[in-house]
Amino acid sequence: MSAKHFINDPTHLVTSALQSLPHTNPSVAVDTTNKIIYRRAPNPRHVSLVSGGGSGHEPSFTGFVGAGLLTASVAGTIFASPSAEQIRRCISHRIPQDQGVLVIVMNYTGDVLNFGMGVEKARARGVETGMVVVGDDVGVGRERGGKVGRRGIAGTCLVLKVAGALAARGASLKDVSAVAQLTADNIVSIGSSLSHVHVPGRSVTETGEDELKESEVEIGMGIHNEPGSERKTTDLPGLVKTMLAHCLDPSDKDRHFLDISARDSVVLLINNLGGVSVLELGGITNEVVEQLANDWSIKPVRIISGTFMTSLNGAGFSISLLKLTDTGLGAGASMIELLDAPSEAAGWSPVIKTDTWINQEETIQRQNTNIDETWTSNLRIDPGITQSALTTALNRLIAAEPDITRYDTIVGDGDCGIGLKRGAEAVLEMLQKATKTDDAMTLVQKITQVVELAMDGTSGAIYAIFFNALAHGLNQNAPSSPQPITSEIWSKALESSLQTLGRYTPAKPGDRTLMDALYPFVETLAKGGNMEEAANAAADGAKNTQGMRASLGRTVYVGGEGWQGVPDPGAHGLAELLQGLSEGLRK
Template structure:
């Protein structure tokens, strides 16, 4: 492949692409430091609505930034090329860039980085008292159930139908629950698959000579993902044969590994034929015709709506994807059916609807970003704790975790990339510094929020995201139990909040006990504390759970890819580190 690009610097490329969007739609603004595109506040008496936020790695344009506009998204958060944006970017978008009065819905594709980082942003917003929901879209039939495992289907181009339909409903003034329910209805009735003639070259990366893993001139890869991921098979075939295979993966109900939908000839179906970036408009027309003819001939399906164009790309990928949406009843009445919502106008440059003339005149004035209202003051609660005791107990626990760093690092060197212990130590040391310098408070949530802020800024990677999501959800769980008058926080209140945060964490990671992750320590700790209200028993249960990961085959995380010998004799480093921390809490309470 040629490495020629007009812009070879990936950072400059992403930044300038984002800056171009307000030029093409004057209703939008760009927060470049946080890579956020969002609607300008109009201040013209327009009624408030549920805000819809989406995003992901750059390289999928016009998704997602060019879908921001009236009738579609309220804001979009961009990462670097093919990489998820950070949780901090997401948090800023939710808290400071969109309307929050009627709630916020986050729509994200099912990729680990996106789910974790957007999820952390959601939990952060919830912890501050906002009404936020999140829908994860996994529509890809390119990888079957067996290969997908616990992670499930990837999110690909069908996601744009979820965004468009939920965006139209939000514009009509529907509630957050109604919008989220319809988004889930669409996601649950979607199936998609993509194919490509080649992998793409990412600007800024070195060009490697074509090797045996690259597609040959006469090959096509079926099920290729939008981040250059391999598909399920490679074939030498023509277009009719390729489309036939793709439709079979989407519609063959006898294939139990891939049968994700039950679409039949009696259903109303929406068809989306999406250009992955490098197919000419002329050729996409021929592809669309082939898809429509095969649907009618082989499956007796005549789509009631056909969208063909460039919606979600893989840079300049020479490929296309097919998405099929089974039209279901929203139950919301006239004007709010899936088809009516799909047909509703959207003033977004990446969608087919044109920007109205009146919008150009009204909003094509110089816009200055105002930063008022960006304070992150923590709302106090009526849950009281003994801050002196809490500081003492935490100090004991954190010092025990720091002392365990050499063992954790050794274990992670064997089963991972060796950074787990250093990351935990860095976070623990930062929290200790925070405890020494922070103002004394007996408010449990204010105390916890200070720790959360440290975790979010000093701990990175997957473990940092998991700790931050869990702690934010813990703050939310505590706030839900706060009464109108001051009350001491009890072990029962902690246990209930921990149960809710464990449930929240399960939305963003499929990890469960037995997968050789920190969940093997966290799960028994929370469950035992809820049952016994005894932290000593709970910490011992966490320690036992961590020790039981020795010899356990990993289902998630980097350990999945580790071969050879050695991993059977060591515990999961994340589970061991968490157990040491929890044992330290128990130890601190005994002093």
């Protein structure tokens, strides 16, 4: 892989890339603080369409904001989902809500959790909101994918285009949601790459990737460097033959997700993962079209070839096949008409109308319209003891970062430890600067706000949802007059938080996730155990993940050696935090 970049600071890279978009498309604006690209003057009579995900996949999704496509996009750091708070601010302050909001995301745990939390917050405020999750990748079959399901890759772009065009026609949220889901259900995709990619800001050793040999290609590689289904030495015709078979062969029960025959009308999308030249992509497109006709008797009614969803500068490409299906909405709203409909988004079409240039605003407004609420309750805590205990716990988590990172380099993408450390440092800073409070609800709210802004990815989403639910649980169990909070109230609130988490993730003890530490902790407290006993139960749960095969998370896709010898990074990090909290309370 190439580790040379013109911009090596990942934070500056993402920020500057976002700020470039209004320069090339004057119809959009940027909220740099929250990494939101949004339309300046969307039609309030139309359904608003929101998407997003980790940076590094451009032009998805920021380049798809514009008339006839997305109303707004929310970006995370490189290969990590944006936080639920970013998404809440997008829905609350950057888009019209009168006709409802549809959120479309790829099937990655962090995206589903964070965007799901944003959707739930919008619904709680009375905004009619729908969500469609796209999983089009057949690179990992049913058996290996397990509970995770199919990943979302370039086929998602077709879903966004269809949904965006339908929303621009004034269709209802119900119809836009249904057609988006119908489109997603009729797409199969697969990618292949000659090498892994290097993330700016990381050393080559930090990536922890088993690099491909000179003659090898990885079939089914994910857009975050995840391993695919196989590595082989082959030429382009042999590679395309394998990829099309994974998409179309009905005898492959592990990967046969969609029936496509010569009788069907099909749209073909050939997507550049970022590092393939235009010349070579043309040769790849020709090979795919010829094999579809010769081997499968399929002649696509539309052939789209270009760069739509990248993996930074990935030396690979993906193939997506959309089976056109009746939307049931009549003339003007068929899938092909919606795909052909004009749009004004830099990532889909580079042509911007002359009037848009003439009428562009001279300056880009970056006003912050965020409104923060303060929650209060009758639950009292000792501010001194609480701050001391939290400080001990957070410092212990920060000290554990090297071990967590090492574990996650073996079983994941190496960012778990840094993410937890970032969140812990942000909470510590808040505790040092904020006015001390004896209100348990107010403290939990402050911590929640920090976590939602400072932590991204899957861990950030889980912690954010858990803390939001914890605040709700405390509110439900609060007395009618000011009283010291009891262990019983904490236990009930924690139990309800676990139930809320269950709506967004199927993870349970035994799946090798942080739930292996969280569940024993909550259950021990619920049974009358003290803090030390509960923290020890969490530590035992984390240790027991060593040698456990993962059922959820990105670890599912990791097939290398070494995972048997390390605990789950998220579970280990949580156990360290809880043991630090127990230690702090004993001081």
